[in-house]
Amino acid sequence: MAILVNLDELLHDRRMTLTELAERVDITLANLSILKTGKARAIRFSTLEAICEALECQPGDLLEFGDA
Amino acid sequence: MTKPQSTALPIAYVVLRILIVLNWFFGACILALLTYTLINEPWMVKALGMSGFTPERWVMMAMRGIAALGLVAILFNNELLKRLLAIVDTVRRGDPFVADNAYRLNAIAWLLLALQLLSLVIAGIGKAIASHGNPFHVDAGFSVAGWLAVILTFVLARVFAEGTLMREDLEGTI
Numbered sequence: 001m002a003i004l005v006n007l008d009e010l011l012h013d014r015r016m017t018l019t020e021l022a023e024r025v026d027i028t029l030a031n032l033s034i035l036k037t038g039k040a041r042a043i044r045f046s047t048l049e050a051i052c053e054a055l056e057c058q059p060g061d062l063l064e065f066g067d068a
Numbered sequence: 069m070t071k072p073q074s075t076a077l078p079i080a081y082v083v084l085r086i087l088i089v090l091n092w093f094f095g096a097c098i099l100a101l102l103t104y105t106l107i108n109e110p111w112m113v114k115a116l117g118m119s120g121f122t123p124e125r126w127v128m129m130a131m132r133g134i135a136a137l138g139l140v141a142i143l144f145n146n147e148l149l150k151r152l153l154a155i156v157d158t159v160r161r162g163d164p165f166v167a168d169n170a171y172r173l174n175a176i177a178w179l180l181l182a183l184q185l186l187s188l189v190i191a192g193i194g195k196a197i198a199s200h201g202n203p204f205h206v207d208a209g210f211s212v213a214g215w216l217a218v219i220l221t222f223v224l225a226r227v228f229a230e231g232t233l234m235r236e237d238l239e240g241t242i
Contacts, residue, residue, distance in 0.1 A: 031242045041240025 002068040007036040010055050010062060025050035038068075077160055084153045091149060095142035102135040130193050134206060137190050141183060148179040165228075165235045173225035180218045187211065 011018060018036065022029045027047060034040050035047075048059055055062075105112040109128065151172040158164045191209035198204045 027242065034240075035242045039240075040242045041237055043242050047242050 001065060002038075004064045004066055004068065005035055005038050005040075006062055006064055007032075007051075010057055014055055016055070021051070021054055024054040077156060080156050081153070081160065084149055084156060088146065088149045088153070091142055091145045095139060095146075098135055098138045098142065102132060102139070105132060105135070127197050130197050131204075134190050134193050137186055137193075141186050144179050144183050144186070148176055148183075151176050151179075165232050167229075167232050170225060170229035170232050173221060173228050177218060177221035177225050180214070180221055184211070184214045184218055187214070 007018075011021060018032050019029055022032050025032075025047070027050070031040075035043065043063075048062070051057075051062060052059060105128075112128075112131070155164065155169050155172055158166060158169055187208040188210060190206055194204060194206035194208065
């Protein structure tokens with residue numbers, strides 16, 4: 001069991017690319033890729049807030065606790 | 069804001085390099101002395117100011133033992149200085165908070181401990197020789213500063229290891 005990041009699905013639903021999201025939330029594409037691939041060790045509240053605002057979603061839509 | 073350039077680092081780097089060379093030089097001197105005592109024993113007795121006094125066989129062996137332990141100390145010193153130089157190098161490159169430096173500090177702490185123990189053994193041998201009626205004196209023994217340095221380095225190594233882990237965590241934070 002692990003924390004899973006559903007960024008791919010959210011981006012697909014909103015027809016948005018990772019590059020567009022990077023521009024909107026002011027986070028580098030490299031860091032967003034790390035987050036998307038689940039390689040990040042932690043996520044700041046400010047990052048979570050910015051992504052939720054840009055994707056108009058809740059933190060629970062982005063993160064999920066389940067089988068890796 | 070740019071970081072102020074410290075002159076301490078280049079100085080430390082140069083001093084450490086000089087100390088490594090000096091350490092090997094002293095090591096070569098001790099080795100030469102030790103070898104020469106095997107070839108010319110009377111010269112050693114005279115050089116140590118023990119003319120007119122014929123030391124017992126075990127006293128001569130003990131003195132050679134001290135020289136041999138001195139050589140061991142040279143090797144420990146070299147390992148210690150090499151690691152310290154490597155740490156200074158990482159600071160100069162601007163990336164000192166790496167796991168390697170925590171391992172290096174830990175190794176330095178063990179080397180300092182070994183050197184302190186070696187110093188106690190050398191002092192013990194020196195005392196045993198001196199008690200047999202000759203003016204033999206070695207500059208070794210218990211040192212409060214030395215043991216404090218051992219404790220301090222062990223603590224610092226642990227702090228460094230924790231700091232490195234924290235830095236790794238921070239680097240993985242998005």
